Amino acid sequence: MSESLLYFFQQVINGLTVGSTYALIAIGYTMVYGIIGMINFAHGEIYMIGTYVTFIVVTALASMGIEFLPVVLVTALAISMLVAGSYGYAIERVAYRPVRGSKRLIALISAIGMSIFLQNYMRLAQGPRDLAMPGLISGGWDLSGEGPLALSLSYMQAIIFIATLVSMGALTWFISRSRTGRACRACAQDQGMTSLLGINTNKVIAITFVIGAMLAAVAGFLLGLYYGVVNPMIGFIAGLKAFTAAVLGGIGSIPGAMLGGLILGVTENMTAAYFSTEYKDVVAFTLLCLILLFKPSGILGKPEVEKI
Amino acid sequence: MSNNLLVVRDLSMRFGGLLAVDQMALTVDERQIVSLIGPNGAGKTTVFNCISGFYRPTSGEVIFQGKAMHRLPDYKIARHGMVRTFQNIRLFREMTVLENLLIAQHMQAERNLLKGMFNTSGYRKKEDELADRAAYWLERVGLLEHANRESAYLSYGQQRRLEIARCMVTQPRLLMLDEPAAGLNPRETAELDELIVELKDQQGVAVLLIEHDMKLVMGISDQIVVVNQGAHLASGTPDEIRNNPDVIKAYLGEE
Structure with missing residues (x-):
C-alpha cells in the first residue's frame, strides 16, 4: 500500500476510536430524549x-x-x-x-x-488543573507498512x-x-x-x-486511559460532541446514536489530518448546523409527528 | 355492600373554571355490565379518567374492592385489577401484537429488577408463562396468526380487539371500555357484543362501558348510568332508563 493510503486508513482507525466513545455517550442523550423528550445537558x-x-x-x-x-x-x-x-x-x-x-x-x-x-x-473537589495518569497500556500491532507511517492499531x-x-x-x-x-x-x-x-x-x-x-x-x-489526562471541563466539550452525534444519527434512535458517533469521529479526524487540528471542532459543529437545517430528524430518526 | 366492586361517590373534576364532572356517583357490582351513557361532552370520559387515575379528581371518592383508589398513582390502580381502553386506540404501535400483550403483564412478572435484567431460568419460565397467556387471549380475539406483526398494521377492528385482549391479560376484576364499538361495522359490533358478555360470564370480570351504540348498550347492560352536563341524571336497568322521562328529555328527546 502506498504511504498516503496507509495514512488515510490510520486516520480512519483513529477516528473510529474516538467516534465509538462519542457513540457511547450519545446513547445516553438519545435514550433519555426517546423516553421523556428532554436533552440531558x-x-x-x-x-x-x-x-x-x-x-x-x-x-x-x-x-x-x-x-x-x-x-x-x-x-x-x-x-x-x-x-x-x-x-x-x-x-x-x-x-x-x-x-x-x-x-x-x-x-x-x-x-x-x-x-x-x-x-x-x-x-472544588479535585482542583481545576489537569490531572495526568501514566499510560497503563502501551504498544500495539503494526498492521501494514514500516517506520513512522506504518498502519498500526x-x-x-x-x-x-x-x-x-x-x-x-x-x-x-x-x-x-x-x-x-x-x-x-x-x-x-x-x-x-x-x-x-x-x-x-x-x-x-x-x-x-x-x-x-x-x-x-x-x-x-x-x-481516560487513552488520553491520560482529565480536568473538570472535559465533560462540556465531549457532551456537545456526543449531542451532535445523537442529532446526526437521529435523536431518539439508538442505532442512530451509534452511527452518528462513528461518523462524527471519523469526520473530525479527517479534518485534523488533512486540514488543520484547530478546525476539527468547527467542522463538527458545522455538521450539527447543517443537519439541523436540512435534515433535523437525523440519518436514522423518524420525522416527528405531533401527537394529538 | 359486600357485592360492590366499584363505588364512586361525590366525584368532581374541575379544569380551571369548568366543572367537567359534578358530584358524580356510580356503583358496579361483581360480574355486572354497567354502561355510562350521555350526550357528547357530558363528561363520561372524564369520569373514566378520574376512576382509572389518569386524572386526579378534584374531590370525591373512588373505592375499589373496599380500598380507596383516588389518591393512588395510576399504575398502582391498575395493579389492583382495574384496566381501561381509550376512545382513540392507544396501542404500542411500533411493537408487535404479542409484545403489546407481554408489556401488559409486566406488573405480574417478578418485580426484582436484577432478575429481570439477566436471563435466569426462572426468568425464562415466567416469560413462557406470559407468552402462553398472551397466546390464549390472541386466540380468543382471533389475532393469533398476527402475533408477530406490528400492531400499527392491524385493521381498525383488530386493533380494538387487541386492546381488549391487552386488558384481559392483566387478569382484571374490572374492565373499563371507552367506546369500544366506535368505528366498527355492524358485524364487528355484534362480535364485540358477544365478546363482552363472554368475558363477564366466563372470566367473571365486571365491565364499565361508555358507548353510543344504544342497541349494544340496551342489549348487554345490567345497569345503565346516565350522565348529563357532568352530573348524575339517572340510573337503573335498561327498561327503567328507556322509560325515564328525564332521560328521554335530556338524551333521547330528539327522537
Missing part, C-alpha cells in the same frame, strides 16, 4: 465523573500495590460505572423529576444548571473497540429482549398508557438514566 458531566473515578481507582490501587492490569481495569471500570450510575439516578431524581410535567424549556434550564453545578463541584484502541462493541451489544439485547427493556420501549411510545397497564414509569425512566450514565462511564474510563 448534564450528561457530559457524567462522562467526566466516570473519568475521574477511573483515575482515582487506578491511583488508589497502585498505592495499595495492586498493579495486575486485568484487576486494575475491571475494578476501575466497575466502580466508575457504579458511581456514574448513582449520579445518573440522583440527577434525574433531584433535577428532572420535579419539573417533568412542566414546559420543555424548564427542564432544559434545570439540566444546564445541573451541568454547571457538577463542573464546579468537581473543580494500538492495544488501547483495540480495547476501546471491544469495550464499545460489548457495551452496545449488551444494550441492544437489553432493549430488544429483556422485560425491563420492553418496558423502556413502551414508555418511550406512550408513557400514559404504560402507566395505566400497571408499570411504574418513574422507575423505568430512572433505569434509563442509570443505563445512559453507565455507558457514559464506560466512555469516560476508555478515554
Whole structure:
C-alpha cells in the first residue's frame, strides 16, 4: 500500500476510536430524549465523573500495590460505572423529576444548571488543573507498512473497540429482549398508557438514566486511559460532541446514536489530518448546523409527528 | 355492600373554571355490565379518567374492592385489577401484537429488577408463562396468526380487539371500555357484543362501558348510568332508563 493510503486508513482507525466513545455517550442523550423528550445537558458531566473515578481507582490501587492490569481495569471500570450510575439516578431524581410535567424549556434550564453545578463541584473537589495518569497500556500491532507511517492499531484502541462493541451489544439485547427493556420501549411510545397497564414509569425512566450514565462511564474510563489526562471541563466539550452525534444519527434512535458517533469521529479526524487540528471542532459543529437545517430528524430518526 | 366492586361517590373534576364532572356517583357490582351513557361532552370520559387515575379528581371518592383508589398513582390502580381502553386506540404501535400483550403483564412478572435484567431460568419460565397467556387471549380475539406483526398494521377492528385482549391479560376484576364499538361495522359490533358478555360470564370480570351504540348498550347492560352536563341524571336497568322521562328529555328527546 502506498504511504498516503496507509495514512488515510490510520486516520480512519483513529477516528473510529474516538467516534465509538462519542457513540457511547450519545446513547445516553438519545435514550433519555426517546423516553421523556428532554436533552440531558448534564450528561457530559457524567462522562467526566466516570473519568475521574477511573483515575482515582487506578491511583488508589497502585498505592495499595495492586498493579495486575486485568484487576486494575475491571475494578476501575466497575466502580466508575457504579458511581456514574448513582449520579445518573440522583440527577434525574433531584433535577428532572420535579419539573417533568412542566414546559420543555424548564427542564432544559434545570439540566444546564445541573451541568454547571457538577463542573464546579468537581473543580472544588479535585482542583481545576489537569490531572495526568501514566499510560497503563502501551504498544500495539503494526498492521501494514514500516517506520513512522506504518498502519498500526494500538492495544488501547483495540480495547476501546471491544469495550464499545460489548457495551452496545449488551444494550441492544437489553432493549430488544429483556422485560425491563420492553418496558423502556413502551414508555418511550406512550408513557400514559404504560402507566395505566400497571408499570411504574418513574422507575423505568430512572433505569434509563442509570443505563445512559453507565455507558457514559464506560466512555469516560476508555478515554481516560487513552488520553491520560482529565480536568473538570472535559465533560462540556465531549457532551456537545456526543449531542451532535445523537442529532446526526437521529435523536431518539439508538442505532442512530451509534452511527452518528462513528461518523462524527471519523469526520473530525479527517479534518485534523488533512486540514488543520484547530478546525476539527468547527467542522463538527458545522455538521450539527447543517443537519439541523436540512435534515433535523437525523440519518436514522423518524420525522416527528405531533401527537394529538 | 359486600357485592360492590366499584363505588364512586361525590366525584368532581374541575379544569380551571369548568366543572367537567359534578358530584358524580356510580356503583358496579361483581360480574355486572354497567354502561355510562350521555350526550357528547357530558363528561363520561372524564369520569373514566378520574376512576382509572389518569386524572386526579378534584374531590370525591373512588373505592375499589373496599380500598380507596383516588389518591393512588395510576399504575398502582391498575395493579389492583382495574384496566381501561381509550376512545382513540392507544396501542404500542411500533411493537408487535404479542409484545403489546407481554408489556401488559409486566406488573405480574417478578418485580426484582436484577432478575429481570439477566436471563435466569426462572426468568425464562415466567416469560413462557406470559407468552402462553398472551397466546390464549390472541386466540380468543382471533389475532393469533398476527402475533408477530406490528400492531400499527392491524385493521381498525383488530386493533380494538387487541386492546381488549391487552386488558384481559392483566387478569382484571374490572374492565373499563371507552367506546369500544366506535368505528366498527355492524358485524364487528355484534362480535364485540358477544365478546363482552363472554368475558363477564366466563372470566367473571365486571365491565364499565361508555358507548353510543344504544342497541349494544340496551342489549348487554345490567345497569345503565346516565350522565348529563357532568352530573348524575339517572340510573337503573335498561327498561327503567328507556322509560325515564328525564332521560328521554335530556338524551333521547330528539327522537
